[in-house]
Each structure stands twice: as structure tokens, then as C-alpha cells.
Amino acid sequence: MYSAKNTAAVEKGFAHTGANLVRDVSLPALVLHREALEHNIRWMQAFVSDSGAELAPHGKTSMTPALFRRQLDAGAWGITLASATQTRAAYAHGVHRVLMANQLVGTPNMALIADLLADPAFDFYCMVDHPDNVADLGAYFASRGVRLNVMIEYGVVGGRCGCRSEGEVLALAKAIAAQPALALTGIEGYEGVIHGDHAVTGIREFAASLVRLAVQLQDSGAFAIAKPIITASGSAWYDLIAESFEAQNAGGRFLSVLRPGSYVAHDHGIYKEAQCCVLDRRSDLHEGLRPALEVWAHVQSLPEPGFAVIALGKRDVAYDAGLPVPLLRYKAGVLPATGDDVSACKVTAVMDQHAFMTVASGVELRVGDIISFGTSHPCLTFDKWRIGCLVDEQLHVIETMETCF
Structure with missing residues (x-):
């Protein structure tokens, strides 16, 4: 898997049909849930x-x-x-x-x-x-x-x-x-x-x-x-x-x-937020849209207590309408993949290829852990990638999807 700055990962086969996100895919990666x-x-x-x-x-x-x-x-x-x-x-x-x-x-x-x-x-x-x-x-x-x-x-x-x-x-x-x-x-x-x-x-x-x-x-x-x-x-x-x-x-x-x-x-x-407003205005709509887009990245450094640096930055994810939202933490290489809730953690800033994240009390991380992040404004996340991974419920890559920006 690669973003616009890294073509070698796909050429070497790190993102392919059948790969699993927590074991086989070079991160960070753009992920779409089927x-x-x-x-x-x-x-x-x-x-x-x-x-x-x-x-x-x-x-x-x-x-x-x-x-x-x-x-x-x-x-x-x-x-x-x-x-x-x-x-x-x-x-x-x-x-x-x-x-x-x-x-x-x-x-x-x-x-x-x-x-x-x-x-x-x-x-x-x-x-x-x-x-x-x-x-x-x-x-x-x-x-x-x-x-x-x-x-x-x-x-x-x-x-x-x-x-x-x-x-x-x-x-x-x-x-x-x-x-x-x-x-x-x-x-x-x-x-x-x-x-x-x-x-x-x-x-x-x-x-x-x-x-x-x-x-x-x-x-x-x-x-x-x-x-x-x-x-x-x-x-x-x-x-x-x-x-x-x-x-x-x-x-x-x-x-x-x-x-x-x-x-x-x-x-x-x-x-x-906009979808919540739509559902408030339309009582006949009992179910709305579901977030399908995430960006996955590794915990890169734990230099201070309560502070993590994530290998994810402005070149990987939108930041114009809100910073990435931590969702789940996975143990790299461990299958079956089981995600632990890390939504109490918070990204406070992003640089070109780093995100600063406060680590909530009770959340234990190690370098190499994988975190899935939600985004705000998908347009400016998609355009940072040449390929996205479409995954099934078991986080297996079932299709790699090319963009053409």
C-alpha cells in the first residue's frame, strides 16, 4: 500500500488481494470497508x-x-x-x-x-x-x-x-x-x-x-x-x-x-454531523450513511508518558475540517484481528508525516501497534492516495482501487 509519495510498496506486492491489514500491508494505508x-x-x-x-x-x-x-x-x-x-x-x-x-x-x-x-x-x-x-x-x-x-x-x-x-x-x-x-x-x-x-x-x-x-x-x-x-x-x-x-x-x-x-x-x-441533521429533518429515514473510509497507521514513537507519535500526517489524511479521529487499536501481525477502542485518545496536531496524539488513561500502546483513524472531509483524504484497499469484515484486502487525480 502506498500514498502519493511511495510507489515502491505496491510494486513489491505489499498490498494485494488476500492480504490482511494487520499483517501484510505496508502502512499508512487508505482503507475502504466493503x-x-x-x-x-x-x-x-x-x-x-x-x-x-x-x-x-x-x-x-x-x-x-x-x-x-x-x-x-x-x-x-x-x-x-x-x-x-x-x-x-x-x-x-x-x-x-x-x-x-x-x-x-x-x-x-x-x-x-x-x-x-x-x-x-x-x-x-x-x-x-x-x-x-x-x-x-x-x-x-x-x-x-x-x-x-x-x-x-x-x-x-x-x-x-x-x-x-x-x-x-x-x-x-x-x-x-x-x-x-x-x-x-x-x-x-x-x-x-x-x-x-x-x-x-x-x-x-x-x-x-x-x-x-x-x-x-x-x-x-x-x-x-x-x-x-x-x-x-x-x-x-x-x-x-x-x-x-x-x-x-x-x-x-x-x-x-x-x-x-x-x-x-x-x-x-x-x-x-450533516447526516445527523438530515435524519432529524426526515423522520421517515430510519438509517443513514455509514463511515466507510479510514486511514490506518502505526504507532511510531512513544517519547513521553501520555504522548504518542503516529506515522500519519498531512500527506496522508485530510486536516482542513478536523483532525483524524482514533478509532481502534490492533496488534500488528496478530490474527484474528481484534480492535480495542482508543476513541478516548485525541490527535492534537499533524505535521507532514507525523500526528501527535494524547494517550487516554488506561490505554496501553507499544511502538508498532496499528491504529485506525476516521477522517473528516473525504475529498481531501482520497486525493493523497493512488491506491486504496477495499477490505472485507475480516480485514482482508479484496480489491485494490486506483485513483486518477
Whole structure:
């Protein structure tokens, strides 16, 4: 097993099918638990389908083609991505419908997409939010003799990308209509930038505005397809978007598409908290997502009483939304693997390749012990690895999964 800084471990066979995490795998390692992973894929697909929508999970979370294939096989409409290079990587691994939830900017990036669109089986959509980008895309794709599907991005003041008013959206639709190489196929928004004490109200108002704009554009004949796409939803508020789209009958006139991504691995931090809020809002949901992602590492040093240094750092695990969470301690090489609860211990800081951990009273560690850590924000853990270990309930590696960041 290796992270982005260490390719030799896999070349020498330290991570292979049948290996056991506590005996055979070079650590640290990115670990995915099969049972939780499969549960999450089924759970979200069922939730979205029951809401009358389609699912296009955001693939930038994992950039793991083996997970894309599982999500598509479970019924996903397509895969959402963030860039032209991500799109090319996904296409190379058999993904043939991509919603790029971002603007396509720069001639080299346009060229990547134009090359992919030479395949008539490839279905691609990108966002636009400014007349300059519309003009550039129109000129480039006209020169290539290719028609590009675009969607207008609608945003919020102080947020991320997107038109900031309904008037801007309507004006941009006219600019798109003036470009024969562009086809307006829908409208998109991202609610995850709406925060504060009244976030729920704000998100519902935003979703209502998104639907209202879609209706205006459709009534004016702005869309190039009979059933345009309306899409929003990150990994925290997907239930509110689904409810808003369904309540306003978005699925009747439009193809409603939800785009959560982090659900596939879930976490022990920000998305665990968000999921608790979803379950509080939706009493009909009796079970939620399960954390499927961990990073495993050795106790490297015990230099002082009550203090451990773990061979795990910023190059191995996300630290932007909370530090790694100690879960279980395993004895290296001992099978069957039995984990002891070490959740009372606490990581206090991370360096490039070290984590500082206070050792709770009553917890006895030795150098070489293995600790599994939960993470917060799976996107920024996945991108530190080239391969992850999918394991069964006995911690045997049943598949090694390559990423393509």
C-alpha cells in the first residue's frame, strides 16, 4: 500500500488481494470497508430515486473509477466532475455521461472536451455564468464543428460561481442563443455555500428560485431540449434540494439531478454531523450513511508518558475540517484481528508525516501497534492516495482501487 509519495510498496506486492491489514500491508494505508461502502451506494441511490430525481454523484470526491462503476451499476444517471482533466480521466475508464459542475475555461481545456465529443456516445454538460465565457466557448466549438451542451449556473451573493441575479440568468440565456455552437440544456446551482442560523430557509428559497428560473427559461423557449436538466445538491443538504424539487414538481417539466459525492465513503466528521441533521429533518429515514473510509497507521514513537507519535500526517489524511479521529487499536501481525477502542485518545496536531496524539488513561500502546483513524472531509483524504484497499469484515484486502487525480 502506498500514498502519493511511495510507489515502491505496491510494486513489491505489499498490498494485494488476500492480504490482511494487520499483517501484510505496508502502512499508512487508505482503507475502504466493503459493507459500509455498498450500503452507502444503495442508500443514496434509493433516496434519490424515491425522490423522483436522478443521481449524478460528484466523482471529484474519490476520482476512483472502481467506485464510479459501482455507482453507475447501482443506477446513477451519470458522474459529476469538476474539470476537463477529471472528465478525460473518467472517460478513459468508461464513464460516458459527465456533468461538469464548473465553467469550461481556457482553450486547452476546451480542446480536451472537444476531442472527447468526437465520440457520439459521450454525453457532456458544463456550466456557464458570464457572457465572456459564452463568447469564447461559442467561437471555439464552432471552429471545431462541435455543439457543446451548456447549463447556466445560478449562484448566491458572496458564494462561489454563478450568476448573481435572475436578471443575469435571463440575459445570459440570450447570449447563449446567439451562439449556434452552444445548446442551453438546463440550469444549475450549488446550495452548499449558504450558511448561518437560517441556512435551511435560505436553501429552500434558493431551490425555489432555481425552479422558477427554469420555468421562465422553458416558457420563453430558451432551452434546446424538451426536458431540460435542473440540478443542485452537495453532500450536506441533498434532502432539502430533493424535497424542494419534488414539491415544485420539477421532475414533471425537468430532469431533476442531485449531485452528492462524499456519501460514497462518508466520514467521522463534517458529513457525519450533516447526516445527523438530515435524519432529524426526515423522520421517515430510519438509517443513514455509514463511515466507510479510514486511514490506518502505526504507532511510531512513544517519547513521553501520555504522548504518542503516529506515522500519519498531512500527506496522508485530510486536516482542513478536523483532525483524524482514533478509532481502534490492533496488534500488528496478530490474527484474528481484534480492535480495542482508543476513541478516548485525541490527535492534537499533524505535521507532514507525523500526528501527535494524547494517550487516554488506561490505554496501553507499544511502538508498532496499528491504529485506525476516521477522517473528516473525504475529498481531501482520497486525493493523497493512488491506491486504496477495499477490505472485507475480516480485514482482508479484496480489491485494490486506483485513483486518477
